[in-house]
Amino acid sequence: MLQFCLAINYKTNSTMKKFNLVILVLAIIFLSNITFAQKAEQPETTYDLGSKINEMTLTVGGILVVATNDGLVGIDPKVKTPVFTFNNFGKLSPEETDFVPESPYIIVSQGVGSKFAGIAKTKRAVINYITGKVIFNSDNDNWNQIYTCNVVLPQNKLIVSGIQKVGDKFEKMTPKVAVYDLSTQKMDYSFFLDKPGRVGVAKDFSVTGVPLLLKNMVIIPTAQGLLAKSHKGDDLWECKIKGVNWMVADKSEKEIYGFETTTNGKNTRIHKIGSNGAELWKDDRKVQGNVSNFQILPQGLAVVSDKSSGGSSSVFAASDESEIAFLSASSGEDLWDKAPKTKGYVQHFYVQDDGILFGIQQGGINKISFDGKTLFKKPLKTGENIMVMAESPQGLIYITSEDANIVNLETGDQVWKxxxxxxxxxxxxxxxxxxxxxxxxxxxxxxxxxxxxxxDVAELANVKFDEKEVADFMQMRNGNIFLSSSQNLMMLDGQGKEVYHEYFKSPSQSGFVKVLSGVMAVASTGLAMAHAAKAGMNRTNPYGSSNDLSNYNDYGKENKRAADMFASIGDAAFDVMSKRFKATAATENAQFILTKLDDGTGLVKVNKDSGKVDKEIVLKDKKPEYQVDEVAGVLYYKANDKTIYAYNLK
Known part of the structure; x- marks a missing residue:
């Protein structure tokens, strides 16, 4: 077509020349547009949200939750329209939006809580982001104030405390607790924390921590003490231990441990209570710092607490380090004559058959028997930041930012020379x-x-990545060695010879968002969830201890644990999550890299085995906002202030 235009233009007068020049320009534009259209990927779905987008969060359940100026919107790539829109409370800040770990639930909040009725109205709502249903809305149930709002798993219950404007004038002013079933969206039972209309000196019954839901009762920690109620709301017992923040029960649910952070926040008091409310220890046990790990074992109670100086340089300030204690379950007394020195924060903590294995963030690994004896011949010196501690056929492999080795798990002796x-x-x-x-x-x-x-150690190869990057992922693929970073991919053969090296220039040094590759992305999600279980609301670890030492390269272990856990709850939304964690990443054979393309900044899908680009998606922005769902194979891109594009990456 271009040659035809030029031929006519050569033989005609000036008027015709101008006309044909226009034709020529239009033809060039037309052809360039065809080229661009063939190159650029078109979004699978466009979501016009009608309000300014402030934040995007990809949930563990695979739903993209978008915070807008109007509220929250949920996007499922399999559905052309949002699965839910929650605008009841208006714009929500990140602090007002709580994604409950290991669940399909979001707790949204509005208003500053108060323990005194009538001062400031507070609102809470619980959304199931998979089904799109608002399971609980404090406005709908006439709650004027909400003190606490906690999802309890695996029971799949919601426990709410506050002031409910229901009943006579006294009941409308009396603190109350209600337990809801999240599957049926109905209230199981409710009860008052104080007798409505009671005459006498006013008492503070504000809830001070997370309630503990057991098979036969629920225990509420209040400023007046612990209150135990049956599942019908009947009074069972009271205990005068006040200010408890969280609790955990043993498997029999006959022994309960309550944790109380002191007023200055520098110490934690541990109390032991029987299932009848009796105090089982003569005195509570005080540990320095905040408890970060607690496990009930047949031999006793393992406790890790973290001390912080708070940045103080005073000689009287606490050191920034962890303490490890092993307490008698019967008396609370310390079973170890001398606690192991940490000289830093406990980064890894694992319970084994013969003792406790721990690694320190500042460097060092040690193992202590349950009777307080050092099992390693001497503490193992390591570099800082222990990235990996895992079991291997040869022993315990550790990898830090400075060194690596395998040691005998019983003696601490080096396996490598x-x-x-x-x-x-x-x-x-x-x-x-x-x-x-x-x-x-x-x-x-x-x-x-x-x-x-x-x-024996040998240097297999020296590799140089552009932009001074270093490899942060390695994988064996059909006998070859795959390496990657944010902007570089490389394949070596078994002898270390380069098969390919592909580099994709970053749009700007600060503009890219790291996208984890296939299997590692799934594994990291599972590991993050395991950590959430350890630090969860009831701290009971109902699905098995999260303090088990993993096997090296066993990425699927945590995913299977999560999938089995979700399936056991028996709820439709959890079943969806279970299937997601059983699925293989849709993009496991590709890596996604944000780079500078001819037509602007974009995302490229690069085949790991060949290094070739299979797909390009032009995003235009120099610093695009996007999320990649590696499991489902979807790219979410914020096209403008109110619009999100969903691209199929498969």
């Missing part, structure tokens, strides 16, 4: 090559090969 040492690296990647029976570790631009039997 000496630790593998390297320069302090911002990221360290590793994997196990089962075909060649070797560990591969990439740090500071060097790939080390360590024979699994002999521990």
């Amino acid at each position: 000496k630790p593998l040492k390297y320069k302090n690296s911002a990221a360290v990647a590793s994997t196990f090559d089962s075909v060649n029976n070797r560990y591969l570790i990439a740090a500071d631009g060097t790939i080390y090969s360590i024979d699994a039997n002999s521990g």
Whole structure:
């Protein structure tokens, strides 16, 4: 067409020349548009939300929750319109939106809570983001104030406390607790924390912590003490222990431990109560700092507490470190004559058959028997930031930002002749090559090969990534070694020879968002959920201890645990989550990289095995806002202030 226009233009007069020049320009534009359309991916679905978008959150259940100036919107890529829109409370800040770990629930809040009735109205709502249903709305149930609002799993219940404007004038002023079933969306039972209309000195019955829901009762911690009620709301017992923040029960539910943070926040008091409300310890047990890990064992109670100086340089200030204590379950007395020195924060904490294994963030690994004896011949010195502590066939493998080794789990003796040492690296990647029976570790631009039997170390290859990046992911693929970072991908053969190296320039050094690749993204989600279980509301670890030492390279263990847990709850939304965690990542053979394309900033889908670009999506913005769902294979892109595009990445 271009040649035809030029031929006519050459033989005609000036008027015709102008006309044909216009034709020529239009033809060029037309052809360039065809080229662009063929290159750019079109969004699968466009969501016009009608209000300014403030934040996007990809949930563990696979729904994108968008915070707008009007409220919250849920997007499911399989549905052309939002699965829910919650505008009842208007614009919500991140602090007012709580994504409950290991669940399909969001708790939204509005208003500042008060323990005194009538001062300031507070609102709470609970949304099931998978079904799109608003399960609880304090306005609909006439709650004028909400003190606490807690989802309890695996029972799938909601416990609310506050002032409900229902009943006579005294009942409308008396603190109350209600328990809702999240599956049926109905209230199971409710009860007052004080007798409505009671005459006498006013008492403060504000709820001070998270209620503990057991098989036969619910225990409410209040400023007046612990109150136990039956599942019908009948009084069972009262205990004068006040100000408890959280509780945990043993498997029999006959022994309950309550944790009370002192007023200054520097210490924690541990109380033990029987299922009849009796105090089982003569005196409470005080530990320094806040309890970060607690586990009930047959031999006693393992407690980790974190002390903080708060930035103070005073000689009287606490050190920034953890304390590990092992207490008698019967008396609360310390069973160890001398607590192990940590000289830093406990980063890893694992309970094994013969004792407790722990790693310190500032460096160091040790193992203590349940009777307080050191099981390692001497504390193991390591580099800072222990990224990996895991079981391997040869022993305990650890990888830090400075060194790596395998040690005997019973004695602490080195399996490798000496630790593998390297320069302090911002990221360290590793994997196990089962075909060649070797560990591969990439740090500071060097790939080390360590024979699994002999521990002999060899430098397999030196790699150089552009933009001074270092590999943060490594994977064996069909006998080859795959390495990646934010902007670089590389494949080496088994001998360390480069198969390909692809580099995609970042749009700006601060403009890209790291997108985790396939399997690792799924694994990291599972690990994050395991951490949430450890720090969860009831701290009972109902699905098995999160203090179990994982197996090296076993990415699927946490995912299976999560999938089984979701399936056991027996609710439709949890069933959806279970299937999601059983699924293989839809994009496991590709990596997504934000880069500078000819037509602007965009996302490229790169095949891990070939290094070739399978798909380009132009996003235009220099600093685009987007989320990638690796499991479902979907890219969510904020196209403008009110619109989100969903792209199919499969």
